[in-house]
Amino acid sequence: xxxxxxxxxxxxxxxxxxxxxxxxxxxxxxxxxxxxxxxxxxxxxxxxxxxxxxxxxxxxxxxxxxxxxxxxxxxxxxxxxxxxxxxxxxxxxxxxxxxxxxxxxxxxxxxxxxxxxxxxxxxxxxxxxxxxxxxxxxxxxxxxxxxxxxxxxxxxxxxxxxxxxxxxxxxxxxxxxxxxxxxxxxxxxxxxxxxxxxxxxxxxxxxxxxxxxxxxxxxxxxxxxxxxxxxxxxxxxxxxxxxxxxxxxxxxxxxxxxxxxxxxxxxxxxxxxxxxxxxxxxxxxxxxxxxxxxxxxxxxxxxxxxxxxxxxxxxxxxxxxxxxxxxxxxxxxxxxxxxxxxxxxxxxxxxxxxxxxxxxxxxxxxxxxxxxxxxxxxxxxxxxxxxxxxxxxxxxxxxxxxxxxxxxxxxxxxxxxxxxxxxxxxxxxxxxxxxxxxxxxxxxxxxxxxxxxxxxxxxxxxxxxxxxxxxxxxxxxxxxxxxxxxxxxxxxxxxxxxx
Amino acid sequence: xxxxxxxxxxxxxxxxxxxxxxxxxxxxxxxxxxxxxxxxxxxxxxxxxxxxxxxxxxxxxxxxxxxxxxxxxxxxxxxxxxxxxxxxxxxxxxxxxxxxxxxxxxxxxxxxxxxxxxxxxxxxxxxxxxxxxxxxxxxxxxxxxxxxxxxxxx
Numbered sequence: 001x002x003x004x005x006x007x008x009x010x011x012x013x014x015x016x017x018x019x020x021x022x023x024x025x026x027x028x029x030x031x032x033x034x035x036x037x038x039x040x041x042x043x044x045x046x047x048x049x050x051x052x053x054x055x056x057x058x059x060x061x062x063x064x065x066x067x068x069x070x071x072x073x074x075x076x077x078x079x080x081x082x083x084x085x086x087x088x089x090x091x092x093x094x095x096x097x098x099x100x101x102x103x104x105x106x107x108x109x110x111x112x113x114x115x116x117x118x119x120x121x122x123x124x125x126x127x128x129x130x131x132x133x134x135x136x137x138x139x140x141x142x143x144x145x146x147x148x149x150x151x152x153x154x155x156x157x158x159x160x161x162x163x164x165x166x167x168x169x170x171x172x173x174x175x176x177x178x179x180x181x182x183x184x185x186x187x188x189x190x191x192x193x194x195x196x197x198x199x200x201x202x203x204x205x206x207x208x209x210x211x212x213x214x215x216x217x218x219x220x221x222x223x224x225x226x227x228x229x230x231x232x233x234x235x236x237x238x239x240x241x242x243x244x245x246x247x248x249x250x251x252x253x254x255x256x257x258x259x260x261x262x263x264x265x266x267x268x269x270x271x272x273x274x275x276x277x278x279x280x281x282x283x284x285x286x287x288x289x290x291x292x293x294x295x296x297x298x299x300x301x302x303x304x305x306x307x308x309x310x311x312x313x314x315x316x317x318x319x320x321x322x323x324x325x326x327x328x329x330x331x332x333x334x335x336x337x338x339x340x341x342x343x344x345x346x347x348x349x350x351x352x353x354x355x356x357x358x359x360x361x362x363x364x365x366x367x368x369x370x371x372x373x374x375x376x377x378x379x380x381x382x383x384x385x386x387x388x389x390x391x392x393x394x395x396x397x398x399x400x401x402x403x404x405x406x407x408x409x410x411x412x413x414x415x416x417x418x419x420x421x422x423x424x425x426x427x428x429x430x431x432x433x434x435x436x437x438x439x440x441x442x443x444x445x446x447x448x449x450x451x452x453x454x455x456x457x458x459x460x461x462x463x464x465x466x467x468x469x470x471x472x473x474x475x476x477x478x479x480x481x482x483x484x485x486x487x488x489x490x491x492x493x494x495x496x497x498x499x
Numbered sequence: 500x501x502x503x504x505x506x507x508x509x510x511x512x513x514x515x516x517x518x519x520x521x522x523x524x525x526x527x528x529x530x531x532x533x534x535x536x537x538x539x540x541x542x543x544x545x546x547x548x549x550x551x552x553x554x555x556x557x558x559x560x561x562x563x564x565x566x567x568x569x570x571x572x573x574x575x576x577x578x579x580x581x582x583x584x585x586x587x588x589x590x591x592x593x594x595x596x597x598x599x600x601x602x603x604x605x606x607x608x609x610x611x612x613x614x615x616x617x618x619x620x621x622x623x624x625x626x627x628x629x630x631x632x633x634x635x636x637x638x639x640x641x642x643x644x645x646x647x648x649x650x651x652x653x
Contacts (some may be wrong), residue, residue, distance in 0.1 A: 064620065064623030276572070277573030292528065292529055294567070342621065349623075383590065409620070419593075428616060469623030
């Protein structure tokens with residue numbers, strides 16, 4: 001093993017010179033959907049940046065989707081301290097004078113970047129090169145933990161109480177330990193399918209900071225002793241696939257995934273697989289079948305993947321965000337955070353990072369993102385497997401175990417609970433893979449029952465119970481959850497139907 | 500891309516090219532989905548001829564190849580028709596006025612359809628236009644303007 005300290009430094013040293021003024025154009029899926037490039041040209045932003053000799057950099061959405069189309073102007077002084085300012089919704093107008101002042105080297109500023117850490121800290125700040133990521137700390141944690149033994153890494157992850165960010169919140173440390181205990185070869189499967197309507201945080205992570213995911217993969221491979229990794233990405237997330245593949249190539253070409261950087265005897269083999277649709281393809285055992293070339297249907301559990309996963313061998317299946325979060329555990333601050341995908345009746349929809357220690361209430365969160373609380377009757381947590389939170393419960397703390405994958409849809413005064421519930425039930429019916437009867441037939445019966453003028457709540461309850469108990473996977477098991485939650489939270493909606 | 504047409508002159512060439520491309524994939528069952536993607540990327544859909552080529556390269560029974568192909572919603576087993584707008588009718592887009600967008604497109608001479616969530620809820624309501632471009636934070640006026648722009652182009 002060569003001196004690791006110097007390895008990341010060699011990457012940094014290779015960087016020639018830095019431009020001092022930069023204009024970041026937040027492209028990505030969000031920027032493209034709001035025509036950012038033509039807006040920038042129309043508003044004269046490109047012309048201005050070029051006249052000031054600023055480097056123009058195309059980067060990702062920074063998680064503040066509500067602000068798209070947007071740009072960030074940044075200037076770095078001799079000491080490396082940077083000043084930056086964002087210009088939001090530039091389609092509605094932009095103050096070119098202020099933008100010019102940031103890029104103009106002769107003006108002095110007193111406000112500086114906050115040096116943020118955490119999952120979203122590099123969102124919208126990278127130019128798609130490895131260098132930019134390493135400069136902002138990528139692979140620094142891996143370098144550090146590669147000097148520790150596997151046992152202490154596993155303990156650290158267990159102590160951190162990090163849990164599965166795909167929504168099931170299974171303890172990550174325990175999952176890794178269970179797989180590590182079994183005889184190899186061991187596999188790692190990264191679940192980047194993200195097929196739950198209303199959730200878009202993994203796509204943002206893949207587009208905005210793919211090196212963080214690779215770093216998380218390297219740490220897992222080392223701690224668990226993984227031989228081969230499959231990254232299973234949603235086939236429709238074209239930008240996410242492209243961005244991850246580019247990052248992976250950069251990591252491979254620079255030696256990050258080779259012996260110069262990795263601990264002795266460790267080899268990493270990462271393969272990307274694209275999915276091809278279907279909500280059920282986000283279910284972990286379906287992904288295993290899909291990678292093996294079988295029909296994409298769920299498997300019986302047990303055996304669990306950590307015992308018998310891919311080709312019957314021990315397999316760790318982690319969500320994109322879980323692995324990305326691993327890289328934040330060795331920072332002093334913040335503690336593990338959770339990404340939220342926010343949409344609906346809200347001023348600032350986008351991707352947010354919230355604390356997981358139960359210190360934040362629904363009220364607090366919603367106010368911080370610009371909600372007018374009096375106009376919010378409830379929120380929907382997660383999509384077709386989600387639950388409603390009634391406004392009466394907004395003063396309760398946000399608990400990880402209740403928020404699933406972190407999709408939050410904010411309802412408006414004219415939202416119809418019944419329509420939303422029916423729409424979710426219809427989605428589950430369409431997406432049922434048909435492998436097991438309780439889900440295949442149950443989802444059809446459920447939508448039929450709900451569409452009747454007088455809904456027989458007793459039958460609905462019984463049906464949901466059977467689906468919960470007997471379905472092969474959680475898609476069927478949780479298909480009745482939004483219905484149950486709607487009935488519990490909004491009994492008045494259903495009163496006419498009670499028998 | 501021009502969708503594969505078995506009656507076209509280049510049909511034989513395209514299938515031969517696909518066979519060549521498939522050789523870059525190991526002849527193992529695990530590469531079934533990557534093979535589907537490869538064929539669909541090249542031919543734009545999965546005609547029966549391509550399924551036969553895949554089955555023989557990976558040495559999987561035709562019945563199993565079809566069983567798997569039909570289980571993925573994004574694999575196209577029929578020749579696709581283009582030119583339609585697709586309005587997302589997921590919960591967030593519905594709440595943000597997807598119906599108004601549908602109404603606005605409906606009176607235009609455009610083909611359109613509905614899709615489930617497209618995972619851009621933060622920019623709802625959204626739609627993909629006839630070229631496959633995603634349009635975010637859509638309004639009726641923008642739909643009309645885009646259409647006018649488009650007819651001006653032609």
